[in-house]
Amino acid sequence: MIINKYGLELRSLLEADLDMIRTWRNKQRVREHMQFQDVVSTEDQIRWFSALNPNQNVYWVFSINGVGIGLVHIKDIQNGEFGEAGIFTGLDDYLGTPVPALAILTMMDVAFDVLGLKTLKAKVQTNNNRNIWTNLKFGYQPDISSNESEFAYYSVERPQFLKATKGLRSVLVKLYGDQTEIIVSENETGFLKQSVERLKAKPTSERVLFS
Numbered sequence: 001m002i003i004n005k006y007g008l009e010l011r012s013l014l015e016a017d018l019d020m021i022r023t024w025r026n027k028q029r030v031r032e033h034m035q036f037q038d039v040v041s042t043e044d045q046i047r048w049f050s051a052l053n054p055n056q057n058v059y060w061v062f063s064i065n066g067v068g069i070g071l072v073h074i075k076d077i078q079n080g081e082f083g084e085a086g087i088f089t090g091l092d093d094y095l096g097t098p099v100p101a102l103a104i105l106t107m108m109d110v111a112f113d114v115l116g117l118k119t120l121k122a123k124v125q126t127n128n129n130r131n132i133w134t135n136l137k138f139g140y141q142p143d144i145s146s147n148e149s150e151f152a153y154y155s156v157e158r159p160q161f162l163k164a165t166k167g168l169r170s171v172l173v174k175l176y177g178d179q180t181e182i183i184v185s186e187n188e189t190g191f192l193k194q195s196v197e198r199l200k201a202k203p204t205s206e207r208v209l210f211s
Contacts, residue, residue: 001192002183003060003110006102006176010072010110012185012192013059018045021061021071024090033088033125035151054190058115062103069094072107074120077191081118085111104138105165105172109180112158114208115195120161122154139164181209 003010013021022045024030031037040048052059059073070089077083085107089100111117122140124131126149139161140154162169169178184196199208 001060001185001188001196003106004181004183005106005109005179006172008062008064008099008102008106009066010060010062010103010106013049013061013071015049017061017068018042018049020068020090021045024070024088027090030088030090033128033131035123054192056191058190058192060107062099062106064099067091069099070103072103074107074111074115074117077115077117080116080191080194083111083115083117083120085120085122101134102172104134105168106180108138108156108161112161113180114182114199115191116198119155119157122156123151124154126150126152137164179209 001012019042022040022042025034025045026039031039056077057073057075058077059071059075061068062070062072069091070087072085072087074083074085085104087100087104087107089095094100108120111120120140121143122135124135132152132154135154135156138156140156141160143153143155156164172178182196184193188196
């Protein structure tokens, strides 16, 4: 699956991307904010990718003009309603730019409007103030049911997300329009395939274009 929105492209993670993703994931600045902080070997990465259940996990590489920048995901999808969202930026040049935020916004749009999820969760290191601030800006609120000390859970539903991003979205509509273009592969599987088929069955969707 390829998603075009806000000047970005998100495409489904492929086996050919694993070396690139592993290089990004092994950077110290990325590892230090992960629950699993060891260096990932080639074998580890292949085992992880092979074990991914397409009915419960979706991963996308986000890029501009064909240059991969980072990875966004929704994992551990339960009952087609809940999933845990995440992101990391691989290329240092894009740190501190709007690009990661646009990737998050696109991922969340797709999660709610295409995949039909009701709730997104995020797991954030409690001392990662930048990521906590970013989550709050996208409508996430602390999940008081979590009792972990090093990491905290946040959650958001579509109405809170839309309310929190209303101002940002109005600016982006002027710059990029408000359409989500989705290119679906013939060999699409799992939760992505189910979600697209469900959405295509609806009468119309002005904001989602399939090709």
